[in-house]
Amino acid sequence: MSVSTRTVTDICREAKRAARALAQLDTASKDGALHAMADALLARTGEVLEANARDLEAGREAGLSSALMDRLRLDEARVAAMAAGVRQVAALPDPVGEVIDGHRLPNGLDVRKVRVPLGVVGVVYEARPNVTIDAAALCLMSGNAIILRGSSSAAHSNAVLAGIAADAAPAGTVQLLSGGREELAELATQEGLVDLVIPRGGEGLKAALREVATVPVIYAASGNCHVYVDASADLDAAVRIAVNAKVQRPGVCNAAETLLVHADAARDFLPRVAAALGAEGVQLRGDQRARAIAEMGEASDEDWETEYLALVLAVGVVDSLEDAIDHVNRFGSGHSEAIVTRDTASARAFQRGVDAACVYVNASTRFTDGGEFGMGAEIGNSTQKLHARGPIGLRELCTFKYLVEGDGHVRP
The missing domain is CATH 3.40.605.10 (Aldehyde Dehydrogenase; Chain A, domain 1)
Structure with a gap:
């Protein structure tokens, strides 16, 4: 050498x-x-x-x-x-x-x-x-x-x-x-x-x-990655995926930095996921609608575009799949994005609409890795x-x- x-x-x-x-x-x-x-x-x-x-x-x-x-x-x-x-x-x-x-x-x-x-x-x-x-x-x-x-x-x-x-x-x-x-x-x-x-x-x-x-x-590139929980999501699976995407190794580029939740699922889902993430030491920063449902800090405009690489997660409530896609495309870095849903049409719309290198359906963003993809390394x-x-x-x-x-x- x-x-x-x-x-x-x-x-x-x-x-x-x-x-x-x-x-x-x-x-x-x-x-x-x-x-x-x-x-x-x-x-x-x-x-x-x-x-x-x-x-x-x-x-x-x-x-x-x-x-x-x-x-x-x-x-x-x-x-x-x-x-x-x-x-x-x-x-x-x-x-x-x-x-x-x-x-x-x-x-x-x-x-x-x-x-x-x-x-x-x-x-x-x-x-x-x-x-x-x-x-x-x-x-x-x-x-x-x-x-x-x-x-x-x-x-x-x-x-x-x-x-x-x-x-x-x-x-x-x-x-x-x-x-x-x-x-x-x-x-x-x-x-x-x-x-x-x-x-x-x-x-x-x-x-x-x-x-x-x-x-x-x-x-x-850096990874400002999102997990979106759709109205039809299996909430047990959504909790597991959100926690894994944020907590499994927070200091890497495929860790989730923002959690988006459809308004129809938010009241049932947010208290559950907030408790699970809180148990892992995650600090939540939510928009006004998220804070009205579960206890968390206030998200600033900068939070939506921040790659924390730490146990911090921005949380937002959206009214539709289209709103979620718009948010991801506006603030995401094009790295890895995930939807949790039981609706095939929603899954396909998310796959087609999100502009990112890797788009997941019912799986954690943490799989974006050459080794996990069968490339040996990256x-x-x-x-x-x-x-x-x-x-x-x-x-x-x-x-x-x-x-x-x-x-x-x-x-x-």
Whole structure:
């Protein structure tokens, strides 16, 4: 592994050279490297946790929020889950060379559209050391060299994890930057060397990239996610889904931040869900109609557009499915949205009307995850509409080319 004692341009050039060789690597060799990575993670768990303990101590001294500390924290189970995710990636079909489409033209030319690696992918992320391994594994399997630029709050963890990934991967295909903010601008302007940058972090990180980036960027966006309880909802299921979506892991982007309830269900549902959420330590902030039914604080205009990443939930009462869809499309970030209903027409209308990467019927928003979707892992969740939307997995890390074969053909 190369750490940024050299210039960013030098590192990008090395990654570009490595990417050309990696693009030609056979599936068995990539699988072998991934299993070696997983084995090393398990064998070096103690080293990983020791480095993570140093980051956690620094985080406590710096006053990081509980949500950030949860993202930063590793334990044996999380390291084992990272290793399992790497093996799941190895078990997936190799996307490189996959024929997407093919046909013979009337003139006899054979045209195939095949999947190919992007080349060099830069991944910029905050206090999530697991992203180091997830991103490295996905890029290796998809034939891309990767340049990792993690947060200083996870510097010790990332250094060990990137070293494990680099030792298992072909030379030069895993690079780690470890300098300051100026490296971000350098990485994002390496035209001709870096093919894509994926930022995974808060709005400040994204804003910093938008100001300087000259290479393509896919933003792994924030999640202002909603659960809407329709008039016909099974209220027992709705309580379970609302609690899970908010509480199961509140500091992540697929956690619910707003609960919307149809007026016809509100009087029966809100006291029940308020008690269940209150028992889990959730602070509720409701509109006037919600506060008239259940005890909670007052929601401000800012609450509807806030990604709390904490045990705080905005609550609103709406008069119709259409009002719920309008609210979601106005305030949501396009990440993950859910409806709880027993009415098929309402479910289909919500699916068609909500503009988001992932739309759920009678299920928690917490399932938006590459691992849960069978992708093995993910680099992030895109809320953009071009190239990649939702979990960014193997296929989203590829582009395509047309292979055209003829027999002495010339165009008349």
